[in-house]
Structures are given as C-alpha cells and as structure tokens.
Amino acid sequence: MSKLPLFPVTVVGSWPRPRWLLEALRLKREGKISQEEFDSIADEAVLLAVKYQEDAGVEILSDGEQRRDNFYSFVADKIRGIELKTVAEIVDLVPDKSRFETVLRSLDVPAFSIRNPVVTSRLEVGARGIARDEASFLKNHTRALIKIPLPGPYLLTRSSWVPGISDKHYRSREELGYEYAKILRDEIIALRDLGVFFVQLDEPVLSEVVYGPDQSQQTFMCAALFSRRNPREELEFAVELINETVKGVSGIKVGIHVCRGNWSRREDALLKGDYVPLMPYLAETKVEQLVLEFATPRAGDVEALRDYIGDKELGFGVVNPRTDEVEKPSEIVARVEKILRFMDPGKIYLNPDCGFGTFAEAPVNTPKTAFNKLRSMRIAAEELRRIYGER
C-alpha cells in the first residue's frame, strides 16, 4: 500500500454501460443467452470501462459494475436462495402499500419494472462468488489497484427480507443479516486472496433511514418495501452487521459508501440531508474508510465529519456524477483544502460522489463526461501532491 501517492484517485463503482451491453443484459434476463455468452460480451464492456479509467488517471479502479444490472440486485445471480421478484409480484405482501404507490409515482415507473432481490430459501454462494469472477477478470487486465464494490449487509438484509416469503427460511431479519455478514466476510477474504486492494460495502439506504417517512417519495426503491422502523435501532443494527462482516478481516482495505442515491439527474427526486445524524454511527463501524459524497449542497457540509472521522480515511466525493458540467481541478483542490483543516492529507482519497450508472438502464452520465470528470480529479490530485508533497 506504500506505493500509493497522497490523494489517490478512485471511483465509487459503476460506469455507463454501452447499448450493446444493455441488450445483452436484457437477453440474459430473459434467458435467451447463456451466462458464458453474456460474459464474453460483458468482458469487452469491462475492458472499455477500464481503459477509460486508466486513461483518466484513476489509481484504484473498478470494472464499472458492467456485469451487474445495478449495485445490489445482481446478487440474485450469485447467491442461491435469492430471486429477483418484481414489485408487482410482492406488493400484496407489503404492509404499507400506499407509501409504495407514492414511490412508484415519484419514479414514474410501473411496479412490474422494478425488480428486487428477495430471499426465497436458505442462502448459498455459487461458484463465481459474489464478485470473485469480476475480480479475476479485472486482475488479468489491469495493473492498477482494484476496488470491488459489494452491497453491504444492511442493504441486502433490508432489501431482500420480505415477510411472508423470507421468514419461511430464516427465523428473523436479524438471523438473515448475520448470514449476509458471514457470506460477505468470506467474499472479502476471497477477494483479498485474489489480489483486490479495496472492497467497498455500499450502504446507501442508511441515509434513507434517517431522512424519514415524510420524504418517502424520494426514497430508495429497495428500502421502501416495508415500513420504516425506529431509525436509531436500524442504524445500530446496520453498524452491528457491518462490524460482524469485517470481523477478523485483514490485509485488504474495507470501506463503506453512504450516499443519498444518485440514480436521477433531477436534484429534487433525490434525498437530501447532511451526515450529522449518521456520523455517530459511521464512527462506530470498524472499517478503514468512509466513502462519502460532498460535491452537492444536498449532502451538507464537511464539518459534519470533524468530530467523528477519527483515524478513518475519507473517500471524498469531489465531483457530481450527474451533471454535464465538469468540475475544474481548482474547484476540487479548494474542496479538499477545506477538509484539510481537520484531516491529515494521508487519509484522503478522491472519488466522485457515486457511480456514473447506478442502474444499468439509467446511467446519469456519458462515458465522455465521466472520463473528463475523473481526469479533472487526477489533475487536482497532482496539484495537491505538488502542494502537500508525496506520501
């Protein structure tokens, strides 16, 4: 890890998928092409995503999540016992149907188009692992350090526990949560052994937990299925699961990514609210890095971190993945300097606020703009290194 310079440039994960990959994803979903046929198409898309990141100067890169339909439902392909079910298939089991309707209206989508992973039997990870296949391919095709985003244990538990279906196989949501923690821990260790540098656990629903029911129309679909419980209890449960996941893991960097959702270009369609209510809990997580968004005003001020960041690293969101305008390197430098008032330069990584294509069918940017934003981040990193020296 000593080879990393200060302010390493990295990504949060997803990259806009080419049209031909989307077609292949659809054909695979409909069972019209095999996994092998899909993989050979997706391999090409990954190479493109890698090339863009390398050319932009990204130092810890991902495979652009090209093989995934989105950041969490892909697990249905990887873990036996999870099935993708449309909201239309499970809505009758949802206690708060009217809240659900509000969400569908705000997203302007039908219930049949939203697929959610649902636990339908005991879980068992398949031969490809959750992301081991992704990591192996990536390892063969880049010399850069590798980041693998994985859906976090709380996100998976919250989104896939459907009473009436899942409770036939797990006694409680808590039991399922611990099962996910174990599965993810094994996966992280396997990824470490494959040479992965950084595993990022995505837990975007944590912001949904704190930014309440009155904002339910702006929520994440997966978390909207069931009524919110007490936010404090939910956050404590999330911390417990995250810590259980990383228990005893060493030799690999593990971070958690928490954002407010970046799936739409419409600012008003997304959650807003600062990290203040979350920080006491994030501080309790035993991960090395917090990957947070700060490029838009809706994420609040970096001061929220001052009393809680401790000796954790920060994956600092410095560009908005959802705009056409490319942030100038000088703006990025200024943002970083603000946080250097209370953080050690050696603890800061630069990343966009989120992925550029959280949902395969709805990328929030073009590859060209995404590339330019990453390029701008790298130029800013060089400038910061000039000011603050090498590590």
Add this chain to the structure above:
Amino acid sequence: MGEMINGIDVEKLRELLKQAGENREFVSKINKWSARVRWLGSGFNFRSYVRNHSFLISEPSELGGPDSSPNAVEYVISALGACYATGFILNATKRGVRVRNLEIALEGEIDNILVFLGLSSEGHPGYKRIYAKAYVDAEADERTIKEIWEETVRTSPVGNTLTRSVEVIPEVKVVR
C-alpha cells in the same frame, strides 16, 4: 384449444366478436349492467352486489370512515383503469400482440371536495380531471403500442361514460 395470446383463446375471441356483430339478444345482454349498493348499518360502510360478486366500499379514516376498503371515487378511477386495461388486452390480442406487462396508474383531481362536505357552493364535488398513464411492455413497436392505446381510450365504456357525462336518473322510494 386454439392459439392463445395474452392468455386469451383467439378463436373464441373471434367467435365472441362474430356473435356480438350478429346476435341482437346477446348485444342487449351485454349492453346493460346493474349493481346494488347496501349500507351495512353502521358508519361509512357499504357493500356492492354485482351478479355473483360483492365488494366493500368505505371511507378513509381522515374522512371519518373505517378505511376497510376503497371509497366510491377511488372505485371510479379504478373502474376507468380496469376498463382501459381490459380494452388494451382485447385490442392487443385482436392484433396478435403479446403483452408481457401492463399497468395503469390513475390520479383524479376533485373540483371542490368542500361541496360534498356542505362547506362550499363553489364549483362541484366531482372529478374535474383524471390522469391515466399506461405502462406497457409488449412484443410490438412503439407505434403499434400507441395505436392500441389510442383505440383503447377511444372505445372504453367507462372512459366514454366519464367524458360524455352520462345522464343519471336518480330516484328515491321511502320504505317503512
């Protein structure tokens, strides 16, 4: 069984359409519909009886009801949605188009609900506008799907009832 499209036997559908075109008695039967709505004796609770079916109608709690079922105006927009959905499947099947998924989202805006509550005499307490948006996933190009939708809207019995302001003939008979 003949060819099935959208779960409908195409041959039987053709026969039905042929009969409707030729048999006046059949047409007169499907030209009239009836329902009987009974108050359940307490609060805003009602049951509608239609043929061999029955369903509840109530009011949400914010309007003093038990919220045990949809209310009457919600049934109106649901009926419109169901009518559009039925028409869409009928018209798609007639054209041999397989529908994978269909969902219709409806929203009605009352002109002035205070008239219903006796708190105002401005405007009227009926819907002034109803939004109906169909989400369609079908094995056809966009143009064909739009044509089917237009045909559906044009020929919808409930849609026409609402847009052509049907003559309602109310009557009361006191029974002791």
